[in-house]
Amino acid sequence: MRKNLSRREKxxxxxxxxxxxxxSGEELSNxxxxxxxxxxxxIKYFREVGYEIESSSKVGYRLxxxxxxxxxxxxxxxxxxxxxxxxxxxxxxVDSTNQIARKKAEDGAKEGTIVLAERQVAGKxxxxxxxxxxxxxxxxxxxxxPDLKPVWATRVTYIISxxxxxxxxxxxxxxxxxxxxxxxxISSQKACGxxxxxxxxxxxxxxxxxxxxxxxxxxxxxxxxxxxxxxxTLYSELGEKVDRLQFLQRLLLEIENxxxxxxxxxxxxxxxxxxxYTLGQEVVIKDAKRERKGIAVEIAPDGALVIESNGKRxxxxxxxxxxSHQEFDSGN
Amino acid sequence: MRKNLSRREKxxxxxxxxxxxxxSGEELSNxxxxxxxxxxxxIKYFREVGYEIESSSKVGYRLxxxxxxxxxxxxxxxxxxxxxxxxxxxxxxVDSTNQIARKKAEDGAKEGTIVLAERQVAGKxxxxxxxxxxxxxxxxxxxxxPDLKPVWATRVTYIISxxxxxxxxxxxxxxxxxxxxxxxxISSQKACGxxxxxxxxxxxxxxxxxxxxxxxxxxxxxxxxxxxxxxxTLYSELGEKVDRLQFLQRLLLEIENxxxxxxxxxxxxxxxxxxxYTLGQEVVIKDAKRERKGIAVEIAPDGALVIESNGKRxxxxxxxxxxSHQEFDSGN
Numbered sequence: 029m030r031k032n033l034s035r036r037e038k039x040x041x042x043x044x045x046x047x048x049x050x051x052s053g054e055e056l057s058n059x060x061x062x063x064x065x066x067x068x069x070x071i072k073y074f075r076e077v078g079y080e081i082e083s084s085s086k087v088g089y090r091l092x093x094x095x096x097x098x099x100x101x102x103x104x105x106x107x108x109x110x111x112x113x114x115x116x117x118x119x120x121x122v123d124s125t126n127q128i129a130r131k132k133a134e135d136g137a138k139e140g141t142i143v144l145a146e147r148q149v150a151g152k153x154x155x156x157x158x159x160x161x162x163x164x165x166x167x168x169x170x171x172x173x174p175d176l177k178p179v180w181a182t183r184v185t186y187i188i189s190x191x192x193x194x195x196x197x198x199x200x201x202x203x204x205x206x207x208x209x210x211x212x213x214i215s216s217q218k219a220c221g222x223x224x225x226x227x228x229x230x231x232x233x234x235x236x237x238x239x240x241x242x243x244x245x246x247x248x249x250x251x252x253x254x255x256x257x258x259x260x261t262l263y264s265e266l267g268e269k270v271d272r273l274q275f276l277q278r279l280l281l282e283i284e285n286x287x288x289x290x291x292x293x294x295x296x297x298x299x300x301x302x303x304x305y306t307l308g309q310e311v312v313i314k315d316a317k318r319e320r321k322g323i324a325v326e327i328a329p330d331g332a333l334v335i336e337s338n339g340k341r342x343x344x345x346x347x348x349x350x351x352s353h354q355e356f357d358s359g360n
Numbered sequence: 361m362r363k364n365l366s367r368r369e370k371x372x373x374x375x376x377x378x379x380x381x382x383x384s385g386e387e388l389s390n391x392x393x394x395x396x397x398x399x400x401x402x403i404k405y406f407r408e409v410g411y412e413i414e415s416s417s418k419v420g421y422r423l424x425x426x427x428x429x430x431x432x433x434x435x436x437x438x439x440x441x442x443x444x445x446x447x448x449x450x451x452x453x454v455d456s457t458n459q460i461a462r463k464k465a466e467d468g469a470k471e472g473t474i475v476l477a478e479r480q481v482a483g484k485x486x487x488x489x490x491x492x493x494x495x496x497x498x499x500x501x502x503x504x505x506p507d508l509k510p511v512w513a514t515r516v517t518y519i520i521s522x523x524x525x526x527x528x529x530x531x532x533x534x535x536x537x538x539x540x541x542x543x544x545x546i547s548s549q550k551a552c553g554x555x556x557x558x559x560x561x562x563x564x565x566x567x568x569x570x571x572x573x574x575x576x577x578x579x580x581x582x583x584x585x586x587x588x589x590x591x592x593t594l595y596s597e598l599g600e601k602v603d604r605l606q607f608l609q610r611l612l613l614e615i616e617n618x619x620x621x622x623x624x625x626x627x628x629x630x631x632x633x634x635x636x637y638t639l640g641q642e643v644v645i646k647d648a649k650r651e652r653k654g655i656a657v658e659i660a661p662d663g664a665l666v667i668e669s670n671g672k673r674x675x676x677x678x679x680x681x682x683x684s685h686q687e688f689d690s691g692n
Contacts, residue, residue, distance in 0.1 A: 130466070130559075131466070134462065134463070134466065154561060154563060155561065155563065155564060175648075177677060177678070178510050178511075178513075178558070178560075179510075179511055179677070181510075181562055182562055185562060209562075223561065224561065224562050225559070225560065225561050225562075225566075226510070226558075226559070226560055226561075226562070227462075227557070227558070227559055228510075228557065228558055228560070229486060229487065229555065229556065229557050229558075230513055230514055230517060230541075230556050230558070230678065231486060231487065231647075231677070231678035231679075232487060232678075234557075315563075316507075345509060345511070345563070346509070346562060346563035346564075347563075
């Protein structure tokens with residue numbers, strides 16, 4: 029059994045170990061050194077959160093099925109990270125996981141703490157836009173405390189988008205691309221958005237909260253109709269559901285792997301470029317103040333997109349990007 | 361009488377208007393349309409916060425002296441700003457005004473809101489260093505919401521340091537200089553520190569909290585002894601106290617004036633240079649990772665200090681600066 033398990037996690041672990049046979053209340057009680065009444069309370073809890081557990085007064089308990097929920101106990105069972113996801117805050121429904129994560133970060137939450145919700149009812153995209161977040165997606169915010177100046181924070185967005193794209197491409201049959209600066213596309217439609225927020229001194233990041241919203245196991249019809257021509261979901265693309273728990277565990281591991289290589293940004297960027305949707309294409313970039321057009325030629329070391337127009341190169345740090353023959357905006 | 365005064369502010373205003381004569385409880389009661397018992401409660405409040413108010417059952421009340429405190433009612437009496445200081449949160453003692461201001465900003469406090477405390481017991485300098493903040497100083501945090509990308513946040517530090525230096529030079533007989541990036545010196549000793557913190561998306565500042573700590577009306581002996589060779593106070597330099605209220609009102613006005621000109625950063629920078637302590641001198645700049653030495657030649661448009669060494673120029677964004685023949689650090 030893994031170390032440092034809570035008693036509740038130990039009960040769950042034993043249920044999994046004895047999944048092919050029955051485990052009596054007495055055995056559980058002896059193995060854990062607690063009363064049978066206490067064991068019963070744990071079983072009751074697991075049933076309430078959605079586990080199917082068979083019980084027979086003669087032979088004991090047997091785990092039949094886990095719920096389709098991103099429960100911390102389940103995430104931790106097969107999580108191989110050392111930092112990301114060691115602390116998990118899990119909610120059925122929240123306004124916005126980023127909002128909760130920022131408050132927790134302000135109050136000193138540890139690096140790697142993640143906030144997860146089954147649904148967001150006031151999910152946030154870039155520039156305070158709405159972000160639809162129905163049941164079945166992954167709505168995740170991660171607290172990071174990199175030893176970086178604020179100007180380098182963009183690098184973290186790169187590693188997160190890379191981690192999402194790689195997880196999709198390794199675990200599923202679709203091909204994800206990254207649209208600079210922070211969208212993941214499948215079949216040229218948006219399947220994931222990333223919102224990075226920070227608390228910082230001018231010299232030093234105090235915390236980053238990286239929000240990741242992935243349209244995973246729900247149909248496109250669950251999103252507002254104005255998004256149907258721009259967005260997609262993995263379920264719509266694949267025609268079947270992905271194991272959400274396994275997907276999340278892999279994503280957390282990819283985030284951690286890239287995060288530990290953050291100082292080697294050249295290598296990160298080289299890998300990012302393999303997924304880049306925008307590079308080499310003619311793009312239009314809009315922000316509140318102006319619109320720029322040009323060929324997206326490269327990514328600068330500071331994370332800026334370099335566009336070229338009439339032989340002149342210009343760095344762009346943010347904005348809504350579309351290919352000049354298509355129109356995107358930044359909803360889901 | 362100014363508009364939109366609270367009833368308490370109206371009572372105070374009338375006491376000031378009739379400072380040379382007595383104002384009877386009945387007159388006050390009639391002018392404000394409230395009972396004499398209510399008037400008595402206000403008088404009691406003002407006495408409790410430190411006002412000296414003479415009262416005689418025959419002739420009424422007379423204001424003799426206001427307390428040496430930065431009370432919101434007093435600040436607002438002669439404040440000519442339109443944004444900065446319209447909302448004032450005032451405390452006798454806090455851990456850190458920046459900490460309070462950040463929480464208020466997260467909760468949506470308006471641009472221009474200021475947090476003031478008579479004393480801080482866990483005042484913060486750059487990089488979480490301690491900042492001693494005894495009674496008699498100005499410990500101020502200001503919430504700003506400029507329409508800027510995080511990379512331009514440094515500009516706000518420039519205008520705040522400029523506002524502090526100008527206020528000192530206009531209102532007192534000493535000469536303040538600005539030591540890049542964020543200290544105000546008098547006689548080459550630190551008299552004020554500025555700590556800018558932000559909450560932001562990568563594209564857009566949500567809020568800045570600018571903390572300003574000014575060693576005003578207290579003796580150098582009030583600071584920890586290890587600071588005595590590096591710091592100074594206006595009281596120590598001048599040998600007398602400055603009108604703290606008037607100083608603060610002027611400072612808020614200077615901040616507002618410069619803040620409204622934020623987009624014309626060239627002009628701000630030109631003025632800043634007149635106060636610059638560091639430019640043209642040989643400096644040593646230390647941060648956690650390395651030490652750089654060179655002549656401080658200029659300020660770049662993005663607020664970086666440009667240093668030149670062996671004919672090569674380099675931009676420096678932060679760090680502890682000392683003239684190469686002296687040693688500073690960043691305490692008070």
